[in-house]
Amino acid sequence: MKTLYKIKQVLVLLLFGFLTSCEDFLEIETPDNKITSEVVFDNDETAISAMTGIYNQLFNSPFSSGGHTSVTVLAGLSADALEPIRTTNLSYMEFEQHEILPDNNRNLNLWSSAYNIIYLTNSLIEGLSDSENISENLRFKLEGEAKFVRAFTYFYLVNLYGDVPLILSTDYQDNSLASRNSESEIYMQIIGDLQAAVEILSSGYDQGERTQVNQTAAIALLARVNLYLKNWEQAESLSSQVISQSNTYEILENLDKVFLANSMEAIWQLSPKGSGSVLTNTNDGASFLIHPFFSFLANLKIEHAFVFSINENDLRVQNWIGFHLGLEVYYANKYKIQNSTEPITEYSMVLRLAEQYLIRAEARAMQENLQGAIADLDVIRKRAGLDLLSEINPTITKENLLDKILEERRKELFTEWGHRWLDLKRTGKAGEILGAGDPLWQETDVLYPIPAAELMTNPNLTQNNGY
Numbered sequence: 208m209k210t211l212y213k214i215k216q217v218l219v220l221l222l223f224g225f226l227t228s229c230e231d232f233l234e235i236e237t238p239d240n241k242i243t244s245e246v247v248f249d250n251d252e253t254a255i256s257a258m259t260g261i262y263n264q265l266f267n268s269p270f271s272s273g274g275h276t277s278v279t280v281l282a283g284l285s286a287d288a289l290e291p292i293r294t295t296n297l298s299y300m301e302f303e304q305h306e307i308l309p310d311n312n313r314n315l316n317l318w319s320s321a322y323n324i325i326y327l328t329n330s331l332i333e334g335l336s337d338s339e340n341i342s343e344n345l346r347f348k349l350e351g352e353a354k355f356v357r358a359f360t361y362f363y364l365v366n367l368y369g370d371v372p373l374i375l376s377t378d379y380q381d382n383s384l385a386s387r388n389s390e391s392e393i394y395m396q397i398i399g400d401l402q403a404a405v406e407i408l409s410s411g412y413d414q415g416e417r418t419q420v421n422q423t424a425a426i427a428l429l430a431r432v433n434l435y436l437k438n439w440e441q442a443e444s445l446s447s448q449v450i451s452q453s454n455t456y457e458i459l460e461n462l463d464k465v466f467l468a469n470s471m472e473a474i475w476q477l478s479p480k481g482s483g484s485v486l487t488n489t490n491d492g493a494s495f496l497i498h499p500f501f502s503f504l505a506n507l508k509i510e511h512a513f514v515f516s517i518n519e520n521d522l523r524v525q526n527w528i529g530f531h532l533g534l535e536v537y538y539a540n541k542y543k544i545q546n547s548t549e550p551i552t553e554y555s556m557v558l559r560l561a562e563q564y565l566i567r568a569e570a571r572a573m574q575e576n577l578q579g580a581i582a583d584l585d586v587i588r589k590r591a592g593l594d595l596l597s598e599i600n601p602t603i604t605k606e607n608l609l610d611k612i613l614e615e616r617r618k619e620l621f622t623e624w625g626h627r628w629l630d631l632k633r634t635g636k637a638g639e640i641l642g643a644g645d646p647l648w649q650e651t652d653v654l655y656p657i658p659a660a661e662l663m664t665n666p667n668l669t670q671n672n673g674y
Contacts, residue, residue, distance in 0.1 A: 248338035251345050257334070258349045261327050261356060262418060266481030266490070266555065269313075270320040270360070273477075273491035273555050275506065276313045278363050280494055282625025287641060288513045289622065292505055292536060299506070305645060305652040309659035309674050317367075318658050321360050322374065328357040330377050351407030355420045358400035359428060365393040366435070366629050369654045369671060386667040394436065401429045410452070417473045418554060423449055423456075424475040427558050434566050435633050443570040446563040449474070456560045458590050462526035465561075466541050468554040472561065476554035485548045489555040492542035495622060497531045508536035509621075517618055522592040527621075539622040561587055561619055562626075569612050577608055584612060587619055649673055 248254050269276035283289035284302040291299035301307045307314055331353045335346050364371045372385035373396055404425035413419055430445035449456065457471045465472050479487050497505040509528060514537045517524050529540035542553055568583035581603070585595045596603060596611065603611070613630060620626035631637040632653045642648030651673025662668050 248334040249340050251342055254335065254338070254341050254345060254349055257331055258352055261324070261331065261353065262477065263481035263483065264324065264327060265356070266477045266479065267483070268320040268324055269316040270324060270363070271477070273489060274494055276316045276320075277490070277494075278317070278367070278625045279491065279622060280507065281313060281317060282367070282628040283622055284507075286625070286627035286631060288510055288617070288627055289539075290508050290510050292508050292534065296506060305641065305648060307656055307674075309656040309662070309670065311656075311658075314655055315658040315660055317655075318364075318661065321364055324360045325357055325374055326377060326382075328353040328360075329375060332357075333377055347407045348409075351404040351425075352420045354400040355404040355408075355425050355428070358397040358404070361393055361397050361400075362428070362432065363625075365390050365397070366632065367625075367655050368657060372668070384665060384667050387669060394432070397432060398429070401425050401432065405429065410455070415469060416478075417469050417476050418478045420475060423452060424558055427474050427563060430563060430566050434570060435629075437573075439570040439573040443567050443574070446567040446570065449560065449563045450567065458560055458564070458586055460590060462522055462590070463543070465559070466553055466556050468551055470554075470556075470559075472559045473554070473556060474558035474560065474563075476556055478554050479551055486546065487549060487551045488544045488547045489542050489553050491555050491622070492544045492553065493546060495539035496542065496545035497529070497534065497536070497538045498545060499531075499533075502531055502534050505531075505534065505536075505538070508534075508538055511537065513617075513621070518593060520592060521618065522590075523618055541622065556623065561590075565612060565616050565619065569609065572605055572608050572612060575605065577603070577605060580608055580612070584608075584615055587615055591618075 248257070265271045270278060273279050280289070281302050284291070284299055285305065290303055294300060298311055298313045301311055302313070332350055335341060335350055335353075338346075341349075361371075361373075370387040370389055371393060372382075373388040373393055374382050374385060375396070376382070404420070405422055408420065408422040408425060410422045412421060426445050427449050430442050430449065433439075433442040433445060455471075456474065459465050459470065459472050464470060468476070468478070470476075477489075479489055495507060497508075514524065514528060517528075527539065527541045529538050530536070531538060544553055564583045564586050568580040571577075571583065572580035578597075578601075581596045581601070585597055588595060596608075613634060613636070616630055617627050628637075631640055637653050638648060638650055641652075651671065654671045654673075656674035657668055657670050662670060
C-alpha cells in the first residue's frame, strides 16, 4: 500500500510531531532533527507523549476528524439524512448517489488516513514491546489504548469496504503487498484487541478528561461489535455494564449539553487541542453549521424529508437541527460553535451513552424481551420529549418494535460517525430504503470501492464487486 511506504523512523517522527504542535513535552536533541524509536520510548514521559500524538492525529485525520472527508460526512451522505448543498460538488454527489468512482479523492483520503492511524498504533505497540525503559504498568496501559484505537479503526474499514488488508506491523515491504483478509478475520482481530483493552485499562479518566480511551470505551465498542455480529446476549450484557455506571454516565435532559467537553453522556471524545492551531472549535461544528452571513462557504445540508419525518414536538428538531433562511436549508446543529479561538467548550463526540441504550434495546428485542427493549427505547424518547411506548403502545409487536428502534437510531445518531449508513447495511434494509428512490441502486453499493491508487501500487489487492 502506498500509504504504508514509510520507514518506522519517519513514522515515529510524525507521531511525535503531532504532539509538539499541541502540548509542551520533554525536548530531546537528536542528530539531523530525527526522532528515533529508541528516543521516543526512552522513558515514561516520551511514551505518553507518543500516545497523545495518536489522539491528536485522530482529531486531524480525514478519516476521524469530523471534517469533510470523515466517516461522519461521507457515510452520512450515503445514508438518507445528509446532502451536498451544491450538485456541482461531484465528489460528494458520488457518495450521495451511491455512484462512487474508484478514483474519488475523498474515498482515497478516507482509506489512506485510516491505515495511517493503524500504522501509528502498530508503531506504538512495537516501540513499547522493544523498550526496556518504560514502567510495566504504563506499558500495559498504553498498549491497551493503542489496541483500542486500532480496533476502532478496523471496525470502520471492514464495515465500509468489506474484506480489507489486516496490517499488524510496521514492515512496509510486507504491508505494501498485503492482500485482503476476510471480514471474519478482521472482526476476530477487533474483538481480540478490544478484549485486551478491557483487561488492561481502568474505568477512570485521567484528570477527568474524556478524551482518553478507558475500559468503558472498550466495553462500549465491544457491545456495538457484538450487535453487528448478532451476538444479542453479549451485546446486551456489555451495554448493561456501561449503562450501570450511573455515577459516571447519564442521559442529559438538556440536549444542548450533550456535546460539551467532558459531558456526562460522553464515553469518549476528541479534543480540538489536537488541531495544533489557535482554533478551538470541533471539525464537526465547522462542517455542519452554516454561518448566517457567509453561507456561501457551506457544503452540507440535512435532507428535508428527514426533518419532516420527525415529530414536530421532538426536542431534537428544536435543539439539534437549524434552518438557514437565506439558503432555505436545514443543517445539523448538535455542535453550536463553527469557528472560534475562545476557550474550548465542545469536544467531538465519538462514543456516548445514548447509543448503549439503543444497542441494548435492539439486543433485548431480538431475544424476545420486548418490555425491556421498550424501557430502553423510552429512555431516549423521554429525553426527546416524546410519548412513551410503554404508555401509547405497550403491546407493540417485535417486528414493529425493531422498526421503531431503527428509526430512533436514525433520529438520535444522525451526523455521528455514519451510524445510519451502517445500520441500513447491517440490517439488510439499504436496498429497500435507499434503493426505492434510486434507479441506479445496486446491492453492491453497500460497500465503497477500494481506491484505484491503492490497486495500482499493490497488485495483490482486488476491487469490490460493482466497481
